[in-house]
Amino acid sequence: MKVSKNELIYVLKQAFEGCGYDFGACQNMAEQITWSEMHGLRGLAILERLISEGISAPSTEFDIHTLDGNELRFDASGSSLLYQSDLGLSLAIANCKSAGSSKLVFENCRDGALVLNKLSEMSLNGLASFVCEKEFNSDKKINRWARCEQLVGVPKICDGFMGTDKFAEAKRFDLILYLCSSGGELDKFISQQAFELELIKNDDEIVTNYQTSLAHGIAVSDKVWRCLNKIGSKVLVESTEASRKGAGA
Template sequence: MVLPGETAVRLMPEADVSRGPALSRNELLAFLRRVFEALLGKRCDYEAVAEQIVWLECHGLGGLDMLRACLTRLDLEEQNVESHLPGAFSVGGGAIDLDAGGGSLLCFGDLLTDMLIVQSAEQGSCRIEIADLREGQAVLPQLHRMALAGCFAAARVRNPQDGTSWSAHITAASRLPALSGCSGSSGCADAVSMSLICASSEPALRSAMHAFDPHWPEPTIASDQLAANYKRSLDSGIPVGDLSALAAIADRVLVEATEESRRGAGE
């Protein structure tokens, strides 16, 4: 059941041969590291960005579709350092407000996650409100990071253009989020707003979620479904479709930046 005002659930199908050859998780990750090294260089942690796309793709959440949809914008913005950094912070009313300035969560999600983990440990729970954000789907691997750190977290993403929304929450025990209304990469060209809550315990998370919205929607995609998608990606590989546009960007990097290549370059 999809609640009014929510987007329809859309996971990747179990098998889709039309998406072309299959790569292993490690092969796809190595390829995307080169893509993002070329796109982002040292402006942000390009390896972490690649890992987010692979996480989404392996769990059936359309990571490559999202990347293809935002690729031209990221490529045009590559010289704009501010596009890869969070905008202005302000604190008030029990929440941190952040203007992302149209930036992509792919590029600074790790920074936000680290801050929320620290804040929740100190305060019990912490909420951040983010406006004018791109690629809100990238919050899902960040929820996974929070759970690995022993935290409990929830996110609500809203599209002001069409009034739709989707949400997710995660526990330290599950390690994978449960979703409601998540629509893959649909609409990722639009800027969205996001409410993100991180807590040190499940009761603290439930209390913060209820205080924010007493009618937080029930999940329509269980974490078990994401786990099954991940297992299938390991067993059968990841159908990747046409990678030519991404390969053209990756080819800008002659040699992938590794410890060995850095030593060879005299760094």
């Protein structure tokens, strides 16, 4: 079935609320999934995997592993960045705003694609950003990265992040995010790193994906839709004679 963006966000928010998340978290999480899906980054495939695992309760929080100057390290303990990553990102943004740059590492995490919508937000807030993933406990070549310039809004995302089934897999990564208030700083940071970046084949693709989703709707499997509505139904209150009196027109 096809659903609208508003409809998907609404149903996701209600489902996360049904899992016990506070309304601020529900909004963030719903936006993360929707943004990723609409831009072709398989947000709903990630969600489907998370549903099959049982969506984590709100108690899942990251521990600050290291806080060294403007470098933050969080231990995600193998959990998805859907849960609570916004708090770490907020701290990185705050550090960058006060010091001009900051670095954030989520160790042992999954679903790095879900933080890419934040690059867009940061860009519109005047920050340039770069994010990459490397396999947890491995020095393999970096094959997933994204970069967003200041005030551009749409990140450039490498092919490794786009349209493969790998995102629905349960692999664990270290996600490294670098934020700064000038594009030159960002280039300097990237050039200092000891990894090669795979090229972007088509950086218009994510914009096209978004426009197509907006124009024609977002495809959601009936199974996932039913499941989200079922989880969300936990926030609904049974109808009684008294409650019917409280019904409006």
